[in-house]
Amino acid sequence: MIPELGHLLAIFGWTAALGVLVSGFWGGYRHSEAWVALSIRLAKLQFVVLASSFVLLIVSFLHDDFSVLYVANNSNQLLPWYYKISAVWGAHEGSFLLWTLVAATWTHLVANRAQHIPLDIHGYVLGSLGFINFLFLAFLITASNPFERLVPNTPINGVDLNPLLQDFALIIHPPMLYIGYVGFAVAFSFGVAGLLTGKLDSAWARWLRPWVNYAWAFLTVGIALGSWWAYYELGWGGWWFWDPVENASLLPWLAGAALIHSLAATEKRGAYKNWTVLLAILTFSLSLVGAFLVRSGILTSVHAFAVDAQRGLVLLGILTVVSGAGLILFALRASTLRSRLEYWGISRELLLLINNVLLTITVATVLLGTLYPIGYEWFTDGEKISIGSQYFNAFFIPIMLVLSFFLALAPISQWKTTPLKKFQKCFVFLGFAALVALILPWVLANTFYVGATIGIALGLFVLITHVNSLLKRRKSLHLGFVGMCIAHLGFAIALIGVAVTSVYSYSVDGRLAIGDSLDVSGRSYELQSVQTIEARNYLAERAEFVVGNRITVYPERRFYPIRAMQTTEAAIRPVLFRDLYVTLGKPMDNGTWGVRIQEKLLIRWVWFGALIMAIAAVLACSDKRYRRLSKRDLSQYSRT
């Protein structure tokens, strides 16, 4: 009964989404308080029934109800309970149920937290969010039902969750990503509402900003977790592969970052209105492209697990309808909007423009690199081409370095115009940062790389100018400014981390017999023993390494018999400023073991920086002015 009830609730959710869609748009169109109120009620109903449906799927997993196809395919009696819960979103059907639940949650939040915005905008935003979830729920209940039964041939046991997904980071990585992806639907909907009402002004930007910041913060955490997961779970020490699926999450992240910045200019100066609303639409479109790339079966990669091809077409249809509707509306309405830009000097507006130009170029190059292989094969009738990290690095790194330079000027710049002498100190800062960056490599490693040095110098430059501005203004700080500065500091930390770890890391491969040792950058790694151990749902060979006589680490090779899969569990030990990273390879014929030992400098700064950016984004939108309605707004718009 439980699975049927779950499916029924999902159908109720779909009906509720239809209700939100109709009552929201109608209420917005007619300025009707009653209809918008109905929409708010239905948004709550949608949230409650989808959450219940989701809980019922969790219950099916916890009960080992293998008569449910999705449970049989993704769980097993031996699976620990927490993986049984995370298995709910471990594959296609369940992850879409999660998607729709997240969408319903955002809708519910917007319905209740945005009571102070004009009635028509509120109605249209809810209607648009209802429309999006209506499409996804239609897909879920017809073509992607997680509650589908497997009768009469119910298996006694399930085929287990993919071992690569049996991991802590992977429990929270997909929900974080989805909260981010779907959060941009709020930006999309505000864009639609702004275009429909014509009220694309600074108040509109101020209402939208917190939602974008929250969505972007979650997406940042999701991407960082994914990278961290790849780093320790895939077992070879890579943390970013320019895999199409990684790019799929990076695209809306970059576009979202651009949106955050252009919204600042729209709010404060009424500038770039058209561009901001276009970005709001495109960011969510890129989220949909991302969801499509991961879930359509178009790619075969570590992320894209068994899906059948038909569903991709439906997802592509949703992408076409949603982004098409948004962009057609944009084409029809945006040309009537006017932005005001009174002054073109060295100003914060200009820096934000530079930010947006650079980020847009980055989005375009990453998108091109991701789609190119697909198009290439079609045009050349099946010749394969692979776009590797060289292409991406060749564009991404220089653009990010230029971006960092202008970023460092951000806290000094002022709206409208900034006197040039304000920037004088910057030259001193830049000189100092460059000096440190030049000396540091000799201290670190006795080797020198131009790229890394530029990266470190610019990272330090950003750190210094922002800390300096924070100290200077400590008497009159507001959260918006503090959030911006901390986010930029996070960026600088991540930048330095990337620059250092990409170059100053060591990797040595060797074959070791028991008792042998390897030296890596002055530390000895001795293989003490290899033991076979038997865990709940896997077998493992566990090696014991003693590092420098003090630290003991245990890398493993695991075999999961139910799925016949072999995984490598690297042993990772963070010490000051670096990670020791030991991977156990294959046993060789002569009793030796393949071993890879790596030392990764400052690798943790990459994720730490990302985390800081996420926290800062939330901090910035906790500013008072986003919570209360200013008197000016009140006089400008009455609620009805």
Next chain:
Amino acid sequence: MISNTLRLRLLFALPIVGIGVVIFILAIGLRGGNHTVHPSTLIAKPFPSFEAPKLIDNELTNHEELLGEARLINVWASWCVACRSEHAVIQDIAAFNLISVVGINYKDQRVDALDWLTELGNPYDYTIVDLDGTLGVDLGVYGAPETFLVDSKGYIRYKHIGALTDKVWEGEILPLIEDLD
């Protein structure tokens, strides 16, 4: 002369073109564009190496088990409609006992696949499970059904895209098998 307003309108319509191109590329990718290896590029190449479980008993198998005799390798799935009509032809071929027939169960649910074989009969000596389609990528599979002829040394001699018919079997594959001997 195009008026300024119209020009502005056209400019604002450009993003539609952009997203249109993206959707177009994704659509051709979905159709199999990125999985395709042109049939001719596979002929006379060794069958790709793989390791995967068998459908019935879940035992691991690999490309080496294919060696030793010529094989007709049929890619099928329970969700594939054309496979159902093709199945009778495959059964006839297997009953003919001229060549060993091996299945590749492509991106399918194990239980559905087993049901399918129970319902329609099992002509395969064994069936290789390709759950996530990786073997399919190596083989350049457009979509099920597809059929490969592999000689006793493990080299691909022929590939047919789409459902096998008696005509294809008698006109194209049988002569090739006779050549192999």
